[in-house]
Amino acid sequence: AQSVTQLDSQVPVFEEAPVELRCNYSSSVSVYLFWYVQYPNQGLQLLLKYLSGSTLVKGINGFEAEFNKSQTSFHLRKPSVHISDTAEYFCAVSTTSNTGKLIFGQGTTLQVKP
Amino acid sequence: DGGITQSPKYLFRKEGQNVTLSCEQNLNHDAMYWYRQDPGQGLRLIYYSQIVNDFQKGDIAEGYSVSREKKESFPLTVTSAQKNPTAFYLCASTRDRGPYGYTFGSGTRLTVV
Numbered sequence: 001a002q003s004v005t006q007l008d009s010q011v012p013v014f015e016e017a018p019v020e021l022r023c024n025y026s027s028s029v030s031v032y033l034f035w036y037v038q039y040p041n042q043g044l045q046l047l048l049k050y051l052s053g054s055t056l057v058k059g060i061n062g063f064e065a066e067f068n069k070s071q072t073s074f075h076l077r078k079p080s081v082h083i084s085d086t087a088e089y090f091c092a093v094s095t096t097s098n099t100g101k102l103i104f105g106q107g108t109t110l111q112v113k114p
Numbered sequence: 115d116g117g118i119t120q121s122p123k124y125l126f127r128k129e130g131q132n133v134t135l136s137c138e139q140n141l142n143h144d145a146m147y148w149y150r151q152d153p154g155q156g157l158r159l160i161y162y163s164q165i166v167n168d169f170q171k172g173d174i175a176e177g178y179s180v181s182r183e184k185k186e187s188f189p190l191t192v193t194s195a196q197k198n199p200t201a202f203y204l205c206a207s208t209r210d211r212g213p214y215g216y217t218f219g220s221g222t223r224l225t226v227v
Contacts, residue, residue, distance in 0.1 A: 009154065032213035043118075043204055043218030044157075051213050090156065092215075100145050100164065100208050102216060106156040 002027040002093050006105035014113050015083055021076040021108045023091030033074040034092040034102065035065055044090060050074065061085070086112045116141045120205050120219035126227050127192070127199065135190045135222045137205035143217070144210045146188035150174060151202040151221075160203075163188055192224065200226050 007022040025031060032051050036044040048059025055067040065076045074091060091105040118139045127133045137146065145164045149157040159172030163182040177196025182188055188207075192199045202223050206216035 034215050036218075041202075041221065041223070043120075043220045044206075044216070045218070046215050049213070049215050094213055100210065100213075101147075101159065101162065104149075104157040106154060 002031065002095060002103045004091050004093050004103055004105035006089075006091055006108045008108050009106065010109045010111060012111045012113060013081055016080050018079050019077065019081050019085075019110065021089050021091075021110065023074045023076065023105060025072050025074065025091075025093045027072075027093065027095065029095050031093045031095055033065075033067060034094075035059065035063070035074070035076050036090045036092060037061075038088045038090065038107075040087075047076070047089075081110070081112050083112050083114060085110060118205055118207055118217055118219035120203075120222050122222060123220065125222055125224045127224060129226055130194045132191055132193050133224065135192065135203055135205075135224070137188045137190065137219060138186055139188075139207045139217075139219075140186060141207060141209075141217060142185070143207035144185070145208045146182070147206045147208075147216065148172075148178075148180065148188070148190045149204045149206065151204055157204065160190065199224055 003026045005024045013019045034049045035047040038044045048057045050057045050067045058064045063078050088107045092102040094102050121136045147162040148160040158174050161180040163169035179191045204221045205219040
């Protein structure tokens with residue numbers, strides 16, 4: 001079975017500072033990895049995904065993530081955050097067995113302060 | 115534009131009542147999912163369907179029921195057997211069983227009064 005752990009429930013950061021949201025996963029088979037963002041009272045929007053190939057994945061809104069197979073991690077980064085990045089972020093994993101189901105982490109709330 | 119429509123956005127239920135949450139998609143996606151979101155617990159899978167007239171239980175199916183009579187529609191009924199139904203419910207769909215990620219609806223917030 002697969003599982004996802006987001007290591008921080010809340011991350012406060014000042015505007016224009018860099019940020020890293022941490023995600024670790026557990027799986028005995030190959031995985032696909034995703035990051036989603038959720039603004040208050042809305043659905044989730046896909047930020048980026050890793051399927052194969054380059055371990056550095058670039059997404060929307062200036063975010064990027066790096067897949068590290070040896071450390072089973074998929075941390076999300078942004079070099080300079082804006083107030084508008086304040087939201088909840090979810091890491092998710094699915095397996096290559098083609099079922100399509102996503103397993104989500106508990107979420108990390110990013111609070112960008114002026 | 116294609117997307118997923120969830121209705122209503124807010125729903126209030128009296129204890130003992132069944133309520134049905136609507137989820138409609140015009141993306142021609144094969145698979146549809148229902149998740150429940152509670153603060154600090156992430157998203158938990160209730161039910162999913164990968165083909166019309168077929169669906170499977172997720173991790174927290176007790177007290178819920180679904181149907182998939184049309185490809186576009188996947189309604190969720192929250193029954194009176196669900197002891198703690200107050201939550202944010204999200205519907206999602208994906209093209210097929212491949213690694214495409216989900217498209218999400220905007221959610222329904224259900225409150226028991």
